[in-house]
Amino acid sequence: MDSPSLRELQQPLLESTECETPAQKPGRHELGSALREIAFAESLRGLQFLSPPLPSVSAGLGEPRPPDVEHPHRQQQQFSSLDDKPQFPGASAEFIDKLEFIQPNVISGIPIYRVMDRQGQIINPSEDPHLPKEKVLKLYKSMTLLNTMDRILYESQRQGRISFYMTNYGEEGTHVGSAAALDNTDLVFGQYREAGVLMYRDYPLELFMAQCYGNISDLGKGRQMPVHYGCKERHFVTISSPLATQIPQAVGAAYAAKRANANRVVICYFGEGAASEGDAHAGFNFAATLECPIIFFCRNNGYAISTPTSEQYRGDGIAARGPGYGIMSIRVDGNDVFAVYNATKEARRRAVAENQPFLIEAMTYRIGHHSTSDDSSAYRSVDEVNYWDKQDHPISRLRHYLLSQGWWDEEQEKAWRKQSRKKVMEAFEQAERKPKPNPNLLFSDVYQEMPAQLRKQQESLARHLQTYGEHYPLEHFDK
């Protein structure tokens, strides 16, 4: 290759920066034909992973370690003065003598994998997972029971019975579709809008309610705001309010699972807003470099409280970031339970088999408000919300599928609605009646053992209540 002449360098740069169609983009993998199959957007260099840099010479502590023979893409390149190939440790790439910026493509971004159309009809029969009736009914009933519970608990907050609530309207498909594709022992790290995963794993209504009410049955001992569920038995790590903190944690858990040869995957849920946090970047990078069996599941529901995606990011969503980290990535229709299922199933199989992370961006829509502290009519139109509620809802799409299979009908629908409402109301009334935990539980579990100074503080509160107890709501708390 000749080095550019001075004249070439003096050419106006505009010539080099024309917008190119995807077909012409160097190295961009052709996805059109791959839509038939379960398509994972490969890294920009196809199946080939980016070779990591050469191991650095240890600082003055002896010879460099011999090359890693277990990692073929880490073998040191042989230096030769005859080679005009790049030798930089930082990238595996060819030279180019044309000045050209890569144009980010958000107009025709990563395509959205789906199995059903908006009316619940299978588009490509070979993509139908052919789940047995029982399983599809479980998917349907989990979503609808969650929906019913959401309505009742949202109301209960409005009535001042619980302090706070977050609904899952419109996103039920992302929860159950992914949960159904996992093993029951796969560890779940959530953000706060994944109650359907617990629902699918048969977390009892009584315990959902107990946590929201902070009553004596709450396994969390009344310490957190409502919807901060956790369940050890069902491998669902307790939710915390700070966003995205669970992402690097999930990666660590996956690393430990890999070391233990547990054949488990870890799944980590987060929203498109949380994906802006530094912890998300940290988690993605660690998962890729440390080769962890983890599924990153992003619920892109269009809003982070009032902030629309146009103010959250400027690139092609979250899926497009995956290849930047060397992560296998896909975008799916989050309102299509089967698409979510298929993608999660395949990601799980490969994550465990190959010890590498997978990123699934599930496109969906947050039909409800962010929480009971939010009134979303302040920042979006009722029409927009109605469209999703009426025209593209995971529950109705699956119901259409059930109907077309002859596995469901109007009568069963009516009976189930009545039954699920009754179950929820019963659990709700019970939860209301139970007392709150003993105030001593304010002090335990800070450490595994209670430090001496904290015990003194606990005793000090006990003494205080002896004198001033009338000013405290003791009658609602366990003695």
Place this chain on the structure above:
Amino acid sequence: MAVVAAAAGWLLRLRAAGAEGHWRRFRGVGLARGFLHPSATVEDAAQRRQVAHFTFQPDPEPREYGQTQKMNLFQSVTSALDNSLAKDPTAVIFGEDVAFGGVFRCTVGLRDKYGKDRVFNTPLCEQGIVGFGIGIAVTGATAIAEIQFADYIFPAFDQIVNEAAKYRYRSGDLFNCGSLTIRSPWGCVGHGALYHSQSPEAFFAHCPGIKVVIPRSPFQAKGLLLSCIEDKNPCIFFEPKILYRAAAEQVPIEPYNIPLSQAEVIQEGSDVTLVAWGTQVHVIREVASMAKEKLGVSCEVIDLRTIIPWDVDTVCKSVIKTGRLLISHEAPLTGGFASEISSTVQEECFLNLEAPISRVCGYDTPFPHIFEPFYIPDKWKCYDALRKMINY
């Protein structure tokens, strides 16, 4: 005459060689011998620059833990880590540059011995390191994370304070990350300036749910680090970097534990209680000698060892006896951990106090570079404060 001249010449050459040797150590290779003909004043300045503000005082050889070996601080840390990985097959060590042995050599040899899945580098990201460590610990495996300098722990502050510290409490004990230990080099080193000298223990003292531990010596470090690793709560272990090489003593080869949340009275006395941790313990030890020699004052010297939860009883018991308390730390005065100790002691021992509690600390400035000798709470400042307390 000739003999004297010869002797003087010999002395001059010796001093020149000594100074040059010092210069070579601090300035690196490549300076020609002829370049360095230090005049007397430059030589003195050079030598003064190298004198540390403390003298490490080794403890007597421990007898009760079996065979010992002379180790410096970083070697005692390596030994603790070696013992941990040998005993606990789930234990892993990770952080920036730990694979080749670490920038302070604390992890030398461990990757070769235990494998690359157990001792490995992470990307350069403290929030990731701690978050990742929490996740490992949540599964029950032992996570030993290294933050390269305590000055860089702040990106991980959210993960430590909002997550690690609260994991057990917020889940009602369904989940915890007790098997997480974070190790980090800490404290002044002579030339570290703003970002290689900090002592951030006070930030973490305000956070229920974690333990913060700081050793004064290799023997203490190994026992305390092993206790942190085995403790069922997330722990931060700060290692005084100036002691990594400067402190060496006999340390048992086998594992042993030194209990957390127990201060140690390393010298008994009757007139004043001196409290410090880490490097500063050696400073106040020297101050105690000075007080004895110059003022006839008997000092009780306490190494706090665990910052939180701290051993209130031992400190108060001492102050009840002596009536006077001096606390010293490198970290800035305002909001430093001495304020917590001072406040608690005046609550518990008010009527026993003969003088106001004295705090000798760094100034309320970032840690300076060239002004370090003026910044640090050295023995002269401590001695002066003690003198004022005695004469109160």
